[in-house]
Amino acid sequence: MIDLYYWGTPNGHKITIALEEMQLEYQIFPINILENDQFQPDFLRISPNNKIPAIVDQNGPRGEPISVFESGAILQYLGRKTGLFYPTDEQERVEVEQWLMWQMGGFGPMLGQNHHFNKFAAEKIPYAIDRYVNETKRLYNVLNKQLIGQKFVAGEYSIADMAILPWALRYEWQGIQLEDYPYVKDYIERLTARPAIQKALSIKVG
Numbered sequence: 375m376i377d378l379y380y381w382g383t384p385n386g387h388k389i390t391i392a393l394e395e396m397q398l399e400y401q402i403f404p405i406n407i408l409e410n411d412q413f414q415p416d417f418l419r420i421s422p423n424n425k426i427p428a429i430v431d432q433n434g435p436r437g438e439p440i441s442v443f444e445s446g447a448i449l450q451y452l453g454r455k456t457g458l459f460y461p462t463d464e465q466e467r468v469e470v471e472q473w474l475m476w477q478m479g480g481f482g483p484m485l486g487q488n489h490h491f492n493k494f495a496a497e498k499i500p501y502a503i504d505r506y507v508n509e510t511k512r513l514y515n516v517l518n519k520q521l522i523g524q525k526f527v528a529g530e531y532s533i534a535d536m537a538i539l540p541w542a543l544r545y546e547w548q549g550i551q552l553e554d555y556p557y558v559k560d561y562i563e564r565l566t567a568r569p570a571i572q573k574a575l576s577i578k579v580g
C-alpha cells in the first residue's frame with residue numbers, strides 16, 4: 375500500500391497518473407495547501423519542503439516504510455519499484471531522465487510563475503506576465519519540436535510524459551493557443567484517451 379499525500383494540482387496529478395498506470399494500491403491523504411496543511415509538523419517530517427506530492431510506501435526496499443518527496447523523485451522511485459515506464463537500458467533511461475528533468479526544471483516552475491502572474495495575481499504586472507508567458511511559449515515550442523515524428527517525448531510512453539501532461543493541460547491559464555503547437559495538441563489528446571489517466575484526473579481532491 376502506498377500513502378499519497380496529495381492535492382489536485384499538476385504536481386499531484388503526476389503521481390495519481392503513475393499510480394493508476396502502474397496499478398499500484400494507494401490511499402490518498404488530502405493536504406489542503408489552501409489551508410496551510412503543508413506546514414503541519416507531521417507532513418513536514420515526510421516532505422520537508424512543505425509541498426505536495428509526497429508518498430510513503432509501506433513496503434519499501436528494506437521491507438520497511440520509506441517516504442519520498444519531490445514529484446520527479448517519486449516517479450523515478452515508482453518506475454524502479456515496478457519496472458514500468460522507466461527503462462533499465464542506460465541509453466533509454468537517459469532519454470527519459472533528460473525530459474523528466476526538463477519538466478522538473480522548466481515546464482513546471484516557469485508555468486507555475488505564469489499561472490501566478492497571468493491568472494492569480496491581483497496586481498497585473500506586464501513585465502512579469504510577458505516574461506513568464508514568453509518563457510512558456512518557448513517551452514511549448516521545444517516540446518512541440520520534440521514530438522514531431524514520435525508519440526511520446528522519450529521513445530516509449532514513460533514517467534516523463536506523466537510529468538509533462540498535467541502542466542500542458544493548463545494551457546488556457548498560460549496564454550497558450552494549442553493550435554500553435556499541433557504536436558502538443560495531438561499529444562494531449564493521445565494521453566488523455568488513456569483510461570488510467572482519465573481515472574487519475576477524475577479524482578476530486580482539491
Ligand SMILES: N[C@@H](CCC(=O)N[C@@H](CS)C(=O)NCC(=O)O)C(=O)O
Nearest residue numbers: 383385407424425426427444445446
Ligand atoms: N518541485 C516540487 C514542486 C511541488 C509543488 O510546487 N507543490 C505545490 C502544489 S503544485 C505545493 O505544494 N505548494 C504549497 C506551498 O508552496 O506551500 C515537486 O515537483 O514535487
